[in-house]
Amino acid sequence: MSSASRQLFIKTNFDRCTGCELCQLACSERLLGGYNPHRALLQITHTCENLYHFPTVCNQCKNAYCANVCPVKAIGRDSDTSALVVDREKCVACNLCHRYCPLHIVGVDPELKKSVKCDLCGGNPLCVAACPTGALELAWCEKPAEAGEGE
């Protein structure tokens, strides 16, 4: 490994989003084995009479309120992808993560009864693969090494 750190993320391009929800279908299929966009782990907001479509994905925050508020420390960082992932064994479904997430994009699924959030599909996000227009792109954020943070 170089001394710089690389972090995977999904870049959203609202200029290309058509609001088709194929991303949400792919996401709910992986999560639930079936389809329901409301229960997908990314959102689309349609505004201005359907002229604009804004996809929103989990920010995988550095200062993650969801993880900060979790009383049982169920949300932690995956060492491969750097995504914040929920340990369902630990999760007690209190839904505090949802309440304090600025995007409300993490939270307890009504059927699974556990908190669910985007885990970047382990590094190969299905929403990105499903997007027909490039409104969702997989990207690496490269950060120069800082003192005390190198390998």
Next chain:
Amino acid sequence: MMATSYMGKLLWVDLSAQRFRVDQTPEKLQTDFVGGKGFGAKLLYDLTRAGLDPLSPECPLMFLTGPLTATAAPSMRACVVTKSPLTGTYLDSFFGGRFGPEIKYAGYDGIIITGRAESPVYLWIHDDTVEFRSAEGIWGNNALAANDAIKNDLGEPEAMAVTIGQGGENQVRFALISCEYNRQAGRGGAGAVMGAKNLKGVAVKGTQVVNVHDLPAFKQACQQANAAIAESEVCETLTYGGTSTSIPWASLSGVLPYRNYSDQVDPKAEKLGDEAQHKHLFLGKAACFGCPIRCSQMGAVRTGKYAHLITDIVEYESAALIGSNLDIHDIRAVAHLVKLCDEYGIDSMSAGGAIGFAFEAAQKGVINAPEGIRLDFGSVEGAEYLIRSMALQEDELGRLLSQGVKHASEILGRDTEAYAMHVKGLESPAWGPRGTPGMGLAYMTADRGGCHQRGFMIGYEVGGEEYNGQPVEAHTVVGKAEILKGEQDYLAGTDALVKCDFGAFGVSAEIYARLLTAATGRRVDAGFFSELGERIWNQTRLFNLREGFRPEDDRLPRRFVEEALPSGPHKGQRISEEDMTAMRADYYQVRGWDEQGRPTEQTLKKLGL
């Protein structure tokens, strides 16, 4: 229980009693009619009696999904089925957007609404809860404002809604239902049926998961469907410019309505086509649910009198019927007029037909223009005046035209029937059939009246599509019935899924069969849809026969029959009485119907009806 993409339940709502019940989707309905149009054809026949007033409380208004609606199968829709107050026929009207899938996420294969609320209401359906909520404060809103108002009232921005505008409230016979978001169940007046029920809107939100029988096989079939769409040149054209590219093409091909169909060539067609719309309107795209084609081009008028109007693409039918048919060629003005229709909630196709009729009647001195209004071809103000007066029922002329050109010409008399362009009361779509008699036959026999989506014969007759490996001659009636029957059956069968016509340019019968098999566990092959479609088609015919329709109703408007085209590639062409008689006889024969257009015992038995 075996997983399947059906939800297995129908929601029955009685607005008079403000009650609802949930029943299992009958197994036989599922087996024999599959979904969407199939469900509608069977249910409408069974739930009504001959002569039922479509605007009476008893008339059912049904929102129906299919087994592939709400799944990841690309380009699927849903439909509204009821009896048409415009034609008196069976009516289905298909819509894309996001409302259809939500019905299934709430747990239902369909919603069937009867009765009439005492005062305006809207329905709020969230999973197994159904609320009847007052719409008194929303009544009078236009269709798009009502969508916002309902979501605000509920505090549910993610709910999906259908609404009517003032046109539906006033029971304009071609009022539409505006479906999340600004997608129209446009034709035939379903919005008037909704208005007659005092039902301003239906909002739905659901948390249920739509499952499939065999997920790996389903995912594979979806990949094949998406690949087929990606490879389709027609789908690519639709992605580029929606249906607007058809405007210049239709004029060159001599099938574009011009000045109330007095001709089928428009010298200024290009001003309404894709180039003009790219230049003046388009900004981005809006896709319907689960659709990679994204044919809808969103944009805005940026300059001139109508500046800053947000507008969807002016799709082919509207551009032709509000544009070239009225001799209006400022695409910004056409966008404005179509948007008015969308907001008031009236069908822009029928509105264009009614305005064209009125302009010609005014030219001939049959109707008088109100003070200060010019009722003549090319008059944007005249068109705007009529749209408003029809939707809001502001004056006698508006009330007359809002009944459609068939009724209006019957009331006016004075030979106005000669230029009332309709089949069975449904205003003619924007594909002039002189020169393409197969298209004429499609209009003559379509289940909901003059409709281009029940067999698009122009594709064969001038579009270069081959039939059994052979080119199809345009100017002949011979052999058209057989081709048309195949088209009608296949389209009706796949309208049970509920497919979008545009996705079907890419997705083959084989792939639809794989999708359906994987979704439901029922093994079907590519031939399944034509067989199913034939059953559905005969079921809708039985409905129309029971309503009293006869062979003489399977005919074209007089202009197509009596007046030869003055110019263009089909100059001199018309579809004579003899042509119609010959095609009708062929058609009844290939359908297994008797000379009165009734399915024979043998045909009904073969189809299990």
